[in-house]
Amino acid sequence: MQQPFTYAVVGAGAIGSFYGGKLALSGRDVKFLMRSDLKTVKSRGLEIAEHPGGASDRDHSGGVAVGPHRIHLPHVQAFGGTEEIGAVDVVLIGIKATANEALRQLIGPLLKENTVLVTLQNGLGNEEFLAHHFGAERVVGGLCFICLNRTTPGVIDHYGEGTLSIGEFQGLPQERTRRIVADFVESGIRARVVENLITERWRKLVWNIPFNGLSIAAGDIPTNEILSDEGLRHLVHELMEEVIRVAGRLGHEIPDTFIEDQIVRTYPMGAYKPSSMIDHMEGRPIEVEAIWGEPVRQAKRAGVDMVRTEMLYRLLKKLTA
Amino acid sequence: MQQPFTYAVVGAGAIGSFYGGKLALSGRDVKFLMRSDLKTVKSRGLEIAEHPGGASDRDHSGGVAVGPHRIHLPHVQAFGGTEEIGAVDVVLIGIKATANEALRQLIGPLLKENTVLVTLQNGLGNEEFLAHHFGAERVVGGLCFICLNRTTPGVIDHYGEGTLSIGEFQGLPQERTRRIVADFVESGIRARVVENLITERWRKLVWNIPFNGLSIAAGDIPTNEILSDEGLRHLVHELMEEVIRVAGRLGHEIPDTFIEDQIVRTYPMGAYKPSSMIDHMEGRPIEVEAIWGEPVRQAKRAGVDMVRTEMLYRLLKKLTA
Numbered sequence: 209m210q211q212p213f214t215y216a217v218v219g220a221g222a223i224g225s226f227y228g229g230k231l232a233l234s235g236r237d238v239k240f241l242m243r244s245d246l247k248t249v250k251s252r253g254l255e256i257a258e259h260p261g262g263a264s265d266r267d268h269s270g271g272v273a274v275g276p277h278r279i280h281l282p283h284v285q286a287f288g289g290t291e292e293i294g295a296v297d298v299v300l301i302g303i304k305a306t307a308n309e310a311l312r313q314l315i316g317p318l319l320k321e322n323t324v325l326v327t328l329q330n331g332l333g334n335e336e337f338l339a340h341h342f343g344a345e346r347v348v349g350g351l352c353f354i355c356l357n358r359t360t361p362g363v364i365d366h367y368g369e370g371t372l373s374i375g376e377f378q379g380l381p382q383e384r385t386r387r388i389v390a391d392f393v394e395s396g397i398r399a400r401v402v403e404n405l406i407t408e409r410w411r412k413l414v415w416n417i418p419f420n421g422l423s424i425a426a427g428d429i430p431t432n433e434i435l436s437d438e439g440l441r442h443l444v445h446e447l448m449e450e451v452i453r454v455a456g457r458l459g460h461e462i463p464d465t466f467i468e469d470q471i472v473r474t475y476p477m478g479a480y481k482p483s484s485m486i487d488h489m490e491g492r493p494i495e496v497e498a499i500w501g502e503p504v505r506q507a508k509r510a511g512v513d514m515v516r517t518e519m520l521y522r523l524l525k526k527l528t529a
Numbered sequence: 530m531q532q533p534f535t536y537a538v539v540g541a542g543a544i545g546s547f548y549g550g551k552l553a554l555s556g557r558d559v560k561f562l563m564r565s566d567l568k569t570v571k572s573r574g575l576e577i578a579e580h581p582g583g584a585s586d587r588d589h590s591g592g593v594a595v596g597p598h599r600i601h602l603p604h605v606q607a608f609g610g611t612e613e614i615g616a617v618d619v620v621l622i623g624i625k626a627t628a629n630e631a632l633r634q635l636i637g638p639l640l641k642e643n644t645v646l647v648t649l650q651n652g653l654g655n656e657e658f659l660a661h662h663f664g665a666e667r668v669v670g671g672l673c674f675i676c677l678n679r680t681t682p683g684v685i686d687h688y689g690e691g692t693l694s695i696g697e698f699q700g701l702p703q704e705r706t707r708r709i710v711a712d713f714v715e716s717g718i719r720a721r722v723v724e725n726l727i728t729e730r731w732r733k734l735v736w737n738i739p740f741n742g743l744s745i746a747a748g749d750i751p752t753n754e755i756l757s758d759e760g761l762r763h764l765v766h767e768l769m770e771e772v773i774r775v776a777g778r779l780g781h782e783i784p785d786t787f788i789e790d791q792i793v794r795t796y797p798m799g800a801y802k803p804s805s806m807i808d809h810m811e812g813r814p815i816e817v818e819a820i821w822g823e824p825v826r827q828a829k830r831a832g833v834d835m836v837r838t839e840m841l842y843r844l845l846k847k848l849t850a
Contacts, residue, residue: 442843
């Protein structure tokens with residue numbers, strides 16, 4: 209019988225804590241690299257607060273509202289350095305793309321011969337970065353179509369279900385990818401293997417480019433305020449069309465019906481604050497290059513302009529400088 | 530011998546106070562309608578602070594800086610209502626386009642048979658508004674390529690010289706227009722008669738659309754910060770190209786060299802805050818429709834898209850709502 213995979217989570221923000229936490233809750237061996245939350249999580253554990261009603265239940269705490277369903281992981285294997293964690297089978301990477309340089313030091317102690325690096329990060333360029341430094345054969349990408357916020361140390365708010373799509377950076381899915389997906393599925397995560405990871409990345413950008421971008425550029429507003437403004441709702445459509453058109457030119461076919469799907473999906477999120485907006489409000493770096501800059505550059509290299517995305521990129525770069 | 534023109538200034542913000550003040554300083558009969566500044570100006574008069582070094586001398590008050598040259602108009606004919614002013618030959622309109630509805634009540638008492646209405650307002654649609662309510666034959670437009678700020682009641686800061694271009698809303702320049710221009714010239718204002726007022730309006734939009742817009746959308750930053758950011762400087766170019774292209778399609782030819790002219794003109798302004806940015810920072814309404822909305826709509830009616838201007842319009846509409 210195969211030994212179960214051991215996991216390390218690097219970057220225990222919302223994404224890393226949630227997915228690592230779910231694996232740990234189902235009995236996997238998961239070790240977390242933590243910084244600011246280390247002491248809190250060591251003493252109090254991790255909590256996942258499930259909000260079946262979307263983000264709005266936080267903002268309208270009327271007497272009849274049903275609070276979130278709280279899941280508690282009391283004992284968390286939390287560490288302050290990757291040397292203490294040591295080698296594992298799978299590294300889940302959840303740090304911001306803006307901090308990628310730090311991975312060059314952090315990853316080393318976690319590696320053995322066949323260690324897989326799964327980047328759960330946003331945008332484009334992260335797989336390439338990992339491949340460049342640690343070898344392309346190790347690299348797997350994961351796309352989280354999910355709404356998570358970490359507003360308190362050790363507490364992750366989870367709104368709206370989504371699917372975790374996992375695929376190889378190079379070539380077709382391997383056995384290791386299927387095993388990782390199986391681990392997530394057994395932990396109660398809706399997960400699947402995808403054959404074309406980069407197409408999935410572009411599909412995710414269809415949402416992230418307009419919503420993460422406009423949430424900041426329109427004055428730190430949540431998704432429901434974007435959708436309730438007629439001009440911004442048009443702009444969301446236009447940005448999504450632009451992303452789909454460019455993805456198609458780069459060989460990643462996404463049907464136009466995906467636009468309406470994505471918008472319909474966004475309404476029940478309520479007053480959802482995209483992660484970039486929360487980062488902006490709290491003065492943390494934003495993944496401006498991964499989400500907006502790199503798609504614009506890839507399009508330009510293929511001879512296509514992303515006029516609106518580029519304009520948003522330029523505004524965001526200055527707004528978050 | 531002809532009687533000299535009598536003037537009324539409606540909307541004594543920066544533009545109205547400056548041009549009306551200059552006429553009064555040269556001995557013209559100028560009556561000002563004032564609201565918030567009425568008491569201050571009645572007791573202390575108007576002051577024009579000339580800053581030959583651009584806006585930056587305000588922000589870097591080092592020991593060697595030469596202060597502005599101050600011109601004082603001690604006795605100002607300031608009134609709280611247009612009934613007290615009575616009929617005049619020329620009305621200079623300097624209120625924000627967002628307050629145009631108020632003109633329907635304010636203008637009446639100022640009119641006699643041949644009273645001329647000169648709108649010094651920004652953007653498109655103001656001449657049409659006045660023509661609709663008071664008759665097109667009265668309407669003259671004035672374009673102020675000038676940097677003015679009113680930051681203290683009764684004090685107007687003047688940076689960077691510009692030309693006041695005055696033209697008929699309908700048809701070729703009439704004698705009255707030449708007389709108004711002559712009055713300004715004798716008051717020390719660089720002024721000229723223009724034959725195509727609306728072309729001049731589009732020329733002014735070439736500057737206002739990018740600089741007024743980006744000063745707000747990029748986070749309330751002055752013009753020098755726009756120009757020192759590489760991405761925003763590109764965006765200024767692209768927006769200017771878009772405005773010139775659309776103006777051309779609407780019959781208003783503006784040469785491409787105008788872009789470089791306008792950018793070169795902007796550097797010596799230093800840390801200049803466009804009026805829209807000051808209004809935004811102080812919570813006052815912005816002329817979003819006159820400067821961005823109306824050009825986009827006129828382009829659309831002619832079958833042309835202003836992609837970047839429209840995106841800026843949508844962001845500004847929400848940011849200033």
